[in-house]
Amino acid sequence: MNDKYIVSPAPHFHDKTTTKNVMWNVVLALTPALVFAVYYWGFKSLLLTLLGAVSAMVTEALIQKFRKVPITISDGSAFLTGMLLAYNINAGAPWWIPVLGAAFAIAVGKQVFGGLGNNPVNPALLGRAFLLASWPTIMTSGWVKPKSGSLSGITDLDAIALNLQSLSPKAYDLVTGATPLKVAQTLRDSSFVSSIITNTDQGVDLANRIFTNLTDLSAIKNLFWGNIGGCIGEVSVFALLLGAAYLLYKNIIEWRIPLYYIGTVFVLSFFLAPLKGSGFSPLLPFFHIFSGGLILGAFFMATDYTTTPITKNGRIIFAIGCGILTMVIRLYGGYPEGVSYSILFMNVLTPLIDKLTMPKAFGWVKK
Amino acid sequence: MRLKTFPGGVHPPDEKKYSASVPIVDIPIPQKVTIHLSQHIGSPSKPIVSVGDEVLTGQKIAESTGFVSLNQHSSISGKVTAIGNFANATGSNSMAIQITGDGLDKWIELTDEPNFIDLPLEEMKKRIGEAGICGMGGAGFPTLVKLSPPDDKPIDTVILNGVECEPYLTSDHRLMLEKTAEIVLGMKLIMKILGAQKGMIGIEANKPDAIAKMQEITKNEPAIKVVPLQLRYPQGAEKQLIYAATKRKVPAGGLPMAVGVVVQNVATAFAIYEAIRYQKPLVQRVITVTGSPVVSPKNIMARIGTPLSELIEFCGGTSEEVGKVICGGPMMGFALPSLEATIGKGSGGLVLLNKKAASLNEEGNCLRCARCVDVCPMNLVPCMIVSAIKYNNLDLAVKSGLNDCIKCGACAYVCPAQIRLVQYIDTGKIRYAETKQAKK
Numbered sequence: 001m002n003d004k005y006i007v008s009p010a011p012h013f014h015d016k017t018t019t020k021n022v023m024w025n026v027v028l029a030l031t032p033a034l035v036f037a038v039y040y041w042g043f044k045s046l047l048l049t050l051l052g053a054v055s056a057m058v059t060e061a062l063i064q065k066f067r068k069v070p071i072t073i074s075d076g077s078a079f080l081t082g083m084l085l086a087y088n089i090n091a092g093a094p095w096w097i098p099v100l101g102a103a104f105a106i107a108v109g110k111q112v113f114g115g116l117g118n119n120p121v122n123p124a125l126l127g128r129a130f131l132l133a134s135w136p137t138i139m140t141s142g143w144v145k146p147k148s149g150s151l152s153g154i155t156d157l158d159a160i161a162l163n164l165q166s167l168s169p170k171a172y173d174l175v176t177g178a179t180p181l182k183v184a185q186t187l188r189d190s191s192f193v194s195s196i197i198t199n200t201d202q203g204v205d206l207a208n209r210i211f212t213n214l215t216d217l218s219a220i221k222n223l224f225w226g227n228i229g230g231c232i233g234e235v236s237v238f239a240l241l242l243g244a245a246y247l248l249y250k251n252i253i254e255w256r257i258p259l260y261y262i263g264t265v266f267v268l269s270f271f272l273a274p275l276k277g278s279g280f281s282p283l284l285p286f287f288h289i290f291s292g293g294l295i296l297g298a299f300f301m302a303t304d305y306t307t308t309p310i311t312k313n314g315r316i317i318f319a320i321g322c323g324i325l326t327m328v329i330r331l332y333g334g335y336p337e338g339v340s341y342s343i344l345f346m347n348v349l350t351p352l353i354d355k356l357t358m359p360k361a362f363g364w365v366k367k
Numbered sequence: 368m369r370l371k372t373f374p375g376g377v378h379p380p381d382e383k384k385y386s387a388s389v390p391i392v393d394i395p396i397p398q399k400v401t402i403h404l405s406q407h408i409g410s411p412s413k414p415i416v417s418v419g420d421e422v423l424t425g426q427k428i429a430e431s432t433g434f435v436s437l438n439q440h441s442s443i444s445g446k447v448t449a450i451g452n453f454a455n456a457t458g459s460n461s462m463a464i465q466i467t468g469d470g471l472d473k474w475i476e477l478t479d480e481p482n483f484i485d486l487p488l489e490e491m492k493k494r495i496g497e498a499g500i501c502g503m504g505g506a507g508f509p510t511l512v513k514l515s516p517p518d519d520k521p522i523d524t525v526i527l528n529g530v531e532c533e534p535y536l537t538s539d540h541r542l543m544l545e546k547t548a549e550i551v552l553g554m555k556l557i558m559k560i561l562g563a564q565k566g567m568i569g570i571e572a573n574k575p576d577a578i579a580k581m582q583e584i585t586k587n588e589p590a591i592k593v594v595p596l597q598l599r600y601p602q603g604a605e606k607q608l609i610y611a612a613t614k615r616k617v618p619a620g621g622l623p624m625a626v627g628v629v630v631q632n633v634a635t636a637f638a639i640y641e642a643i644r645y646q647k648p649l650v651q652r653v654i655t656v657t658g659s660p661v662v663s664p665k666n667i668m669a670r671i672g673t674p675l676s677e678l679i680e681f682c683g684g685t686s687e688e689v690g691k692v693i694c695g696g697p698m699m700g701f702a703l704p705s706l707e708a709t710i711g712k713g714s715g716g717l718v719l720l721n722k723k724a725a726s727l728n729e730e731g732n733c734l735r736c737a738r739c740v741d742v743c744p745m746n747l748v749p750c751m752i753v754s755a756i757k758y759n760n761l762d763l764a765v766k767s768g769l770n771d772c773i774k775c776g777a778c779a780y781v782c783p784a785q786i787r788l789v790q791y792i793d794t795g796k797i798r799y800a801e802t803k804q805a806k807k
Contacts, residue, residue, distance in 0.1 A: 005692045006725045007458060007704050009790040011776030012697040012718075013379050013534060017738075017783045019731050075731070117732035117784075254741070305736035310748060312740070354751075361771040362374075362746045363606065363616040 019116075023076030025252055029243030030083060030300065036226050036236035040146035041091035045232045049086040052098035056082025059106040060115075069115070077116050081105050084124035087233020087296060088340065089131065092144040097135065101127040121347040122307050125340045143179060143229035150176060151229030152183045153222040153291075154213050161206060171196045171206060179229045180214060180291040181336040187211050188331075215281035223290035234293040244299035253303040256312065257319040261298040262289055264323025272327055294326065297339035307347040314350075314357040321346045370572055372597035373607040375744040377777045379534050379600055379698065381573055385657040385664040386537045391545055393668045394681050396472050400672030401453045401463040402428060402439050406711040407507040409435030414464055420447045425475040425648050428464050431496070437509050438499035441466050442650035442670035444473040454708040456675075456694040458701045463709075466672070483644040484552070488560055491643050498642035499712075500649045504528060504539075504603070504632035505695055507713040510639065513629055514560050520624045522561040526612055527554050529570040529577065529633040530596060530603030533696025536716040538653040539633050541666040543570070543577040546637050547584050553636030554591065556643055561629055566591040567612050568633075573598050600698060601775040605630050607744050619771050634715070654678065654710055658719035660685040669710060675717055676706040690725025693718040698776045731784040739778035739788060745771050749778040749788050756795035761802060764795050772796075 037045035060078040064071045073079070082102040089097055105127030110119045132139045143151050150157075152175045157164050165172040174186055174196075186192055193207045194200045213219060222228050226236025234240075247253040269288035281287070289295070302308065302322050309318050322342045329338025405411040412429035422428060422441040429439040445468035453463040480486065486494075492511060501507040516522055527550070531539040543550060558566050568585070570578050572595050585591045594612045596602050606617045608630060615626040623630055631639075634652060641647040650671055657664040662683030669678060675692070679685065693700040694714055710717075739749040747768035755764035772792050779788040 005702070005704055006690055006727065007702045008691075008727055009787055009793065010695075010697075010699050010701070010774075011780050011789065012691060012693050012700065012702060012720065012725070013780060014728070014785065015377070015379065015781055017781065018728065018785065019734060019783045022734075022736070022783050072731075115732065117734045254737075305734040308735075310735055310737040310740050310750060315737075358748065358751075358767070359740075359746050361619045361768045362610075362744065363619045363621070363771075365618045365621075 032239035052086030053082035056102040149227035153228040185336040260319035268327040293339040370597035407501040440648040443468040503634035532603040553640035690722040691720040728785040
């Protein structure tokens with residue numbers, strides 16, 4: 001009798017999902033956003049993305065070689081981290097920004113903790129936080145105008161005021177030089193509003209008109225297609241949703257986190273934003289959902305496996321927490337955008353959330 | 368109508384196409400059989416024959432050694448040629464009685480009770496115990512124990528398990544098609560013994576012919592209902608089946624009788640019918656021999672103790688190189704090192720996988736993706752149990768549900784990092800038992 005058969009514990013069947021195809025599928029799902037970025041800003045956005053990805057893979061390989069552990073860059077997780085990091089910088093950034101950011105993300109965000117599956121916070125977001133703290137000017141200004149669009153998403157400046165440029169150079173600079181969330185934040189600043197025009201009453205009126213145009217249907221359309229200023233991978237809601245639909249269909253991400261995250265932002269922007277007094281618009285919730293990095297964050301970062309809760313209820317708590325923090329930072333914080341910090345913050349709370357939401361076994365009875 | 372099911376679970380390819388339409392055939396009586404003394408849960412049986420003794424088919428050769436134990440019978444007539452360690456259907460060796468046949472297949476005397484349905488309950492139970500019947504779905508729990516609930520646990524519902532949710536296997540399916548009336552009679556006997564008013568037959572929706580046939584034969588039986596179930600693994604796990612059919616939750620750590628239910632496999636019901644009517648011991652069963660390397664997959668009525676190699680030969684041998692031999696189904700069955708082993712009372716299938724299907728992927732780091740959490744039918748957090756075991760924290764493992772795990776393998780099936788969760792959990796269960804033993 002031959003003893004050549006493989007002996008292993010059950011189950012002897014496995015579905016086709018592997019770490020590798022999960023990671024590369026996420027990369028694939030992120031590609032439409034890159035296509036849009038190349039369309040709006042040219043091939044430099046592709047170059048920056050590749051630099052980020054390659055830097056992440058090289059860093060991972062070097063550290064793994066140094067740690068004398070198997071080199072696992074083919075699993076795609078380092079590529080994905082580098083890609084996501086690059087998606088969080090603007091198309092006008094110098095080439096070394098994604099290189100340094102991705103290297104930091106992998107080295108300090110992932111490998112020091114033992115590599116894949118062991119990092120407490122999302123490495124790409126940690127890399128972004130590192131860049132934002134070290135080179136704030138590069139990270140928050142110098143936005144590149146998208147092809148045939150404007151930074152703030154307001155395309156028809158005359159709709160705000162006849163000849164805005166000569167009426168108020170300050171207001172003109174704002175709507176042509178800042179991203180939508182920055183415009184919204186600036187408009188909430190009463191000292192700014194009172195200084196856009198010599199006559200204060202007119203200033204308030206002008207600010208209201210700018211806000212109305214910032215959140216009207218044509219501006220929301222620009223947000224949806226991504227025809228605005230912003231980071232490479234975050235602008236096109238359409239492209240990101242395309243990728244997200246693919247991941248949901250492939251059962252790679254789960255619906256709870258994006259739904260509760262975006263839902264919380266929707267509800268809070270409906271009630272909280274008008275309270276902060278920058279005028280009301282029926283489309284305001286959509287403005288908050290489509291602008292900044294929310295869609296990218298909710299579908300691609302807050303769904304990161306390692307740094308989010310494993311329990312079903314935990315994921316809901318996590319997502320609601322992200323939504324609240326995002327809106328609090330956007331409306332009350334010093335930064336115009338709060339997605340990345342809110343996710344980082346909730347990442348840190350993840351072990352606690354898991355602990356508090358451990359499910360009871362089927363048929364559990366109180367003893 | 369939405370089909371009934373349970374929360375969680377996975378949907379592996381069912382692969383029943385190889386053998387689902389092949390009627391049950393008898394395999395020629397084997398020359399030698401080995402009857403294992405431990406084919407069931409509980410204490411091993413004690414041999415009552417010695418080497419050299421002549422035995423008849425159906426003759427008792429080992430007897431039960433307690434309440435949770437079983438009688439064993441010779442499945443052929445011949446001479447006892449050895450009592451010792453032989454390869455068993457779970458991949459290891461254990462004590463067994465080897466019988467070399469005389470080729471005559473001389474049976475013990477069987478009866479045919481015309482009014483078997485009206486036999487006294489005690490006589491029925493005695494016959495079941497005599498016949499050495501255990502659960503034939505795989506776990507092998509002695510049937511008599513299940514049919515003797517304590518007085519404070521009244522049973523109102525009997526569920527027949529015809530789910531057969533393991534991929535590849537079709538032995539229960541064929542039995543339901545070919546022995547429909549006998550299975551239903553077996554079920555009525557079980558209901559009578561337990562005093563249960565309701566009977567349900569759970570069948571997965573991928574067996575519409577079996578569902579139709581069961582419905583046809585039970586249409587004048589208001590107490591018996593056929594329950595079609597959604598195609599989902601592990602639909603046939605006892606607690607999941609009970610929940611799907613009755614919405615009752617068996618308490619964690621408890622038995623189905625706690626919610627007034629007893630579940631029996633369809634093959635067991637058939638064996639019970641034969642035991643009570645003919646006083647026929649459990650010496651044969653249907654086993655599906657299947658998988659892509661098998662030349663002509665079959666559902667075989669085989670004697671207990673038949674060597675697996677003879678089953679493969681009977682199916683025309685193999686057409687490609689075999690990578691893995693599984694006794695049972697691919698989700699919970701045992702991989703065997705060779706074809707030396709013989710079939711036991713719980714062996715419903717012999718599945719061969721080719722080299723490609725058998726290849727193992729390397730285990731990676733846990734990503735905390737929580738796919739295992741989403742599919743666990745017991746609502747546990749498998750990855751947490753496993754990491755607790757890896758770091759030798761048995762307390763945390765138990766708190767995370769180590770002892771509630773039914774080892775269905777749904778978690779390991781979906782794990783993208785290819786972590787063999789069931790193996791770790793098994794290790795944990797053994798270690799836990801050891802520490803408990805040490806504390807005593």
